[in-house]
Amino acid sequence: MxxxxxxxxxxxxxxxxxxxxxxxxxxxxxxxxxxxxxxxxxxxxxxxxxxxxxxxYGKPEFGLTDTIIGDDLVNVEETTILAKPFCKLLQFRKLWDVPKPQHKLLIVAPMSGHYATLLRGTVESMLPHYDTYITDWVDARNVPLFEGGFDLDDYIDYVMEFLRFLGPDTSVMAVCQPSVPVMAAVALMNAARDPATPRTMILMGGPIDTRRNPTSVNRLAQEKGVGWFRQNVIMKVPAPHAGMLRDVYPGFLQLGGFMTMNLDRHLDAHRELFWHLVEGDGDSAEKHKDFYDEYMSVMDLTAEFYLQTVEKVFVNHDLPKGTLTHRNACVDPAKITRTALMTIEGERDDISGVGQTEAAQDLCPDLPADKKLHYLQPEVGHYGVFNGSRYRKEIVPRIVAFVNRNANDPAASEPQPRPRAGTA
Missing domain, CATH: 1.20.5 (Single alpha-helices involved in coiled-coils or other helix-helix interfaces)
Structure with a gap:
């Protein structure tokens, strides 16, 4: 209702x-x-x-038409290269005069209420360095019922299918929510010795283990339990949307939750916008509008995906406990021996607390130490982990250095035998 x-x-x-x-x-x-x-x-x-x-607010555009590589201005064309009912795989294809091969990077955008365009700055920063792709999740209210459901297993399937579609010589980056399903997908591909197993996995501000330094978001899930969310936040899409009668977690509820977490800050921002408009400060007003045009654009999530994420990630902690399954098969992160792992956190993150993403490092005991890297960015919150000036100046160079070091590592193709106890 x-x-x-x-x-x-x-x-x-x-x-x-x-x-x-x-x-x-x-x-x-x-x-x-x-x-x-x-x-x-x-x-x-x-x-x-x-x-x-x-x-x-409708779905924004990426609007990325060019990038600078060295001293050259290279035009960029946004192309859908694979379309699924609940997601499109986008490529930001460079229109080179002389094509140059680049390592492929798949950015898995969060499916947590906002559109993939929230990562516009993330994509823009990766374009000079990699052949860049991103998952563009579809608003569930626009997916007809005959397309079936979409749950956490389907999400993991999509990630593996996209990686296989892109083939070898690919790295994967998960921003926030997809850290758990991406790590699960990479673990399954490592266990199966899949030739498309990514060379590098970058997890940024993700809820790998929310028992560490829990935030208000984590505590809410623990206190309420999945039954409360099923009873209070799941609704049916009304007509005339294409997905009418589909059970969803509405985007406007997620937006309301985001807004109330920092209500004073949002009220102050709109008060400042009013005075910028009165005083004719067009630059400051435009910055506000650009941010909130993106922030206020939200999408619905399928009920089954949302409830499974609450239950398995935030309530039961299945991945760090070793009880996560995919299609009834156990997901074992310890099987990750071929994919280098980088985890990134923000010192002031109030969505994924410090230590929650770093927990992924402990879940990969057989991954060599030189294939692991953790970085804590000082003085940034959740958004600053993947966007903003500090991200561009301090985080991006570290990502590029780590990916490049492992992208062409021949040892990545096969796991190396571990030395026996007592040997060097």
């Missing part, structure tokens, strides 16, 4: 948004002698804030 009320509210607000748009046009018209007065700018700012806080 709440989803229907949400849709009804948007429909009811449509005339008011139209009136706000008309008023904004009037108060910003060059022909209006009051447009540049304090009154005119204040009214225009108020109308714009009303429109922005009541609109439905």
């Amino acid at each position: 709440l989803y229907y009320l949400y849709e009804l509210n948007h429909a009811a607000m449509a005339p008011w948004r139209a009136a706000a748009d008309a008023g904004l046009t009037f108060w910003r018209s060059p022909a209006n002698p009051l447009a540049e007065t304090q009154l005119g700018r204040s009214l225009a700012a108020s109308l714009e804030l009303f429109e922005r806080t009541t609109r439905r």
